[in-house]
Amino acid sequence: MTQIKFDFGHPSADGIADLAGEKIHVVPTDRFRNGSRIVVRDSFEVCLDEHGTATVTVPPTDSTFAYEVTVGESGDAWRFVRCVQVPNSQTPVKFADLVDVDSATLTPTIIGSPLTELTDEDIDWISQFVVAGTNINQKGAK
Numbered sequence: 001m002t003q004i005k006f007d008f009g010h011p012s013a014d015g016i017a018d019l020a021g022e023k024i025h026v027v028p029t030d031r032f033r034n035g036s037r038i039v040v041r042d043s044f045e046v047c048l049d050e051h052g053t054a055t056v057t058v059p060p061t062d063s064t065f066a067y068e069v070t071v072g073e074s075g076d077a078w079r080f081v082r083c084v085q086v087p088n089s090q091t092p093v094k095f096a097d098l099v100d101v102d103s104a105t106l107t108p109t110i111i112g113s114p115l116t117e118l119t120d121e122d123i124d125w126i127s128q129f130v131v132a133g134t135n136i137n138q139k140g141a142k
Helices: 120-132
Strands: 002-007 009-012 015-018 023-028 032-034 037-039 044-047 053-058 067-071 080-084
Touching: 023 053, 044 053
Parallel strands: none
Antiparallel strands: 002 053, 009 015, 023 044, 023 067, 032 037, 067 080
């Protein structure tokens, strides 16, 4: 089981205030197995405390499901939904650090710069041109 720590705030005239008392709705994207037990697709809610924080304990995800997490109610202008992978961790993980996945394919969505997606092979390929002083945009570069 993995603990997820939620921590939310909202803008205020004094900076950032705690988002106290708001609901977080958690539901797996599909039924899943936990050992020999089949866990049905059902949801639960937790309310943020007076500091805008809450902690939940859930089974880690695998290739068969993720968690859909809704923060806020339908009428809230700031309401948002994330579909996330949850690692198997002995230490608590921050909700903000969880990987977003596509709800249909469960593959990670790309967030941020494509440069963060470089592999060691990509870096080796680029390095050969840097060392040789070659412009990789030049025709004939391989």
